[in-house]
Amino acid sequence: MPSTGATWKWRKSLNTLTGTEALDTIISCLLVMIGLQQFHMVYLTCSRTQFEFYATQTPSEGFNISKDVSLPEIYLPRGNMDGLIGGPPPSKRSILVFYSGGIHGYIREMLMKEWKNKDPDVQIHEYLPKGMSYYDMFRKSKYCICPSGWEVASPRMVEGLYTGCVPVLLKDHYAKPFSDVLDWSTFSVDVSVKDIPNLKKILTAIPQEQYIKMQRAGILVRRHFEVNIPPKRYDVFHMILHSVWLRRLNIQIRDTKKYE
Numbered sequence: 001m002p003s004t005g006a007t008w009k010w011r012k013s014l015n016t017l018t019g020t021e022a023l024d025t026i027i028s029c030l031l032v033m034i035g036l037q038q039f040h041m042v043y044l045t046c047s048r049t050q051f052e053f054y055a056t057q058t059p060s061e062g063f064n065i066s067k068d069v070s071l072p073e074i075y076l077p078r079g080n081m082d083g084l085i086g087g088p089p090p091s092k093r094s095i096l097v098f099y100s101g102g103i104h105g106y107i108r109e110m111l112m113k114e115w116k117n118k119d120p121d122v123q124i125h126e127y128l129p130k131g132m133s134y135y136d137m138f139r140k141s142k143y144c145i146c147p148s149g150w151e152v153a154s155p156r157m158v159e160g161l162y163t164g165c166v167p168v169l170l171k172d173h174y175a176k177p178f179s180d181v182l183d184w185s186t187f188s189v190d191v192s193v194k195d196i197p198n199l200k201k202i203l204t205a206i207p208q209e210q211y212i213k214m215q216r217a218g219i220l221v222r223r224h225f226e227v228n229i230p231p232k233r234y235d236v237f238h239m240i241l242h243s244v245w246l247r248r249l250n251i252q253i254r255d256t257k258k259y260e
Helices: 019-036 106-115 134-140 156-163 193-204 208-225 236-257
Strands: 009-013 043-046 050-054 068-070 095-100 122-125 141-147 166-170 189-191
Touching: 068 236, 095 134, 095 193, 106 122, 106 141, 106 193, 134 141, 134 156, 141 156, 141 193, 156 166, 156 208, 166 193, 166 208, 189 193, 208 236
Parallel strands: 095 122, 095 141, 141 166, 166 189
Antiparallel strands: 009 050, 043 050, 043 068
16 A cells, blocks of 8 residues: 555445445454554445545545545654654744755645745754754644645654644645544634644734643544554544444435435
8 A cells, every 4th residue: 555645546346245344344444554554545435336546635546525534634754653752842932934855745845935044933953953853843743844745745744643732734725534423623723725834923822821732632642643552442543433433424414315
């Protein structure tokens, strides 16, 4: 199964499977993905006859929020959660906002052009200067920018939650993972691409009390994005299964109405 890059999809036919067998097949695939740390995809689409993994949320590729499951992109550099979880309290975070990453796509190009080396409070890097640690910068920052690249998703969103850095979702038309049960407005900030020039103004306008609430809320919800082997209750594996169950239920209800 490919992990990153251009749009791809992986399909499994469910035509010959019962409902239980279909769910077991999806579970098996998710367990393999967890074991390989291959959470570099954007959504899982379900129908009565098949399911597919896609690395895109482009409507032209068939993405439909009513039946498709948006998945978080997760990167585990050591192959496990060791050393990734935790960070200092808000009072110990001296940097307003941080981003480091390659210039993939027009959104990141705009971000670099507007903010790279422009303001010490807005730490925007294509490559981190020597002596800087990527994850240490997350832990020193109040907010972390999660821009779309070639695809809409970014592992920085989950990395921010892991380290107590409030994610700033710099992307348009993004279906947030597990939004059926999680209120993303309580632990992240949405910034439209057109507002990149106003990034600092938007973030500094957020009251300190509100920022602290978002930071604490992020700490509370991050267990839903953790990868465990074997899976633990309420972790990302169970969240994905819950989302799949909801979508399959929607499909069955719609199909039943055809015969009413």
